Amino acid sequence: MTTLIKGGTVVASTGAALAEVLIDGEQVAALLQPGSAIATAAEAGAQVIDASGKLVVPGGVDVHTHMELPFGGTEASDDFESGTRAAAWGGTTTIVDFAVQRYGEAVRDSLDVWMAKAEGNCAVDYGFHMIIGDVTNDSLKEMDLLVDEGITSFKLFMAYPGVFYSDDGQILRTMQQAAGNGGLIMMHAENGLAIDVLAEQAFERGDTSPVNHGYVRRKELESEATHRAIQLAKVGAAPLYIVHLSAREALEQVAIARDRDMNVFAETCPQYLYFSLEEHLDRSGFDGAAYVCSTPLRSHHEHHQQELWRGLRSNDLAVVSTDHCPFCMKEQKELGLDDFRAIPNGIGGVEHRMDMIYQGVRTGEIGLARWVELCATTPARMMGLYPRKGIIAAGSDADIVIYDPDKVWTISVDNHHMNMDHSAYEGVEVTGHVDTVLSRGKVIVDNGQYLGRKGDGRYLPRSLCQYLQ
């Protein structure tokens, strides 16, 4: 079947132009000049989608999600079915989630478990990173096999002692292994040992409410860990990708490394661009628990958000991901009613990334092309999925979003599709709306209707990071 998307402005990371998109089966066949003889000929017999007045953008690529993550004494409330469906509603057509090797487990066995969770359940295409939670000789060897199979990135944690934490020696050994097999090391850069001391002291003082999560996870402990991760990556000669960066001081460390031509990259997330410790984490009663995530929301007095937007412009921040890790208030966040340390860490937002970053286009923080670059093209290249994903071009998968740049609407728990009993974005008014979504040529969302099916999404083996120098 052929499909022609006509009348829209096609946006790429390099710019935007009026063009018609011809799709043959699952792939883009051509970008055509509107009104050209070839476009007119293509229209005959094709399913025609009118995108007049709309933006036609590559499907979003969210390279940091946690469907069904067992964490904080519970499990993330979106499974692969509900979470990827919500992604589709929000214009994200590819996710890269995290398979988890826990302490004492074999990497291969853990990966098999996560593959089984996703297989046949996803609404959009998906790949995996591997969390290495137990650095042993066997785990290191298995990394090489995973790279050969398309799992080309490995997350380590400098935080969460006793859960996922790796010490500096383990980190260095993993980096040395990645230097040999070409894998990308993704780092949760917070000094977890120091944080746990401050957290215990806060609790002993009787400071038990959610905002204390932000007070004890100090910006210095993010920037120190970021600096340390960068130095270890230099010694280990591995490429490094800092995940969910929130502090301007950590961004400074990334900028210094990048100025020295190191293979150091970083992402931030919408929550750090829009939410703050004072306005969200410090909400009255237990409401702030909805905003407990790590790294934490930062103080608005310290202008982190402005610096993060600047980093997104300068490319010291190359990617926006969600770190989608949803927990309901009821029975999940509530685990920490009397002790902020027991609140499961995470915010659900896989559905809102494209819209929230588009707000930056509206306010002049970034341009239209940069929006696409941050949300689709660069994440695809960073994680070895380009040009299959992240661009609308001949031969690419026809993952396409038709986006109304002017529609105004309000985000609410009543209209989102994530499996959560609240929305961190409740009441946020946005301009811009995902009207239609195609995943490999198939319309899966159209004007308020979901037309896809569980299992539409396919597993994506990935090549190495495509930015390595």
Ligand code: URP
């Ligand atoms: O708070 C967060 N970020 N939860 C998910 C786990 C992680 O560290 O990415």
Ligand code: ZN
């Ligand atoms: Zn993390």
Ligand code: ZN
């Ligand atoms: Zn995460």
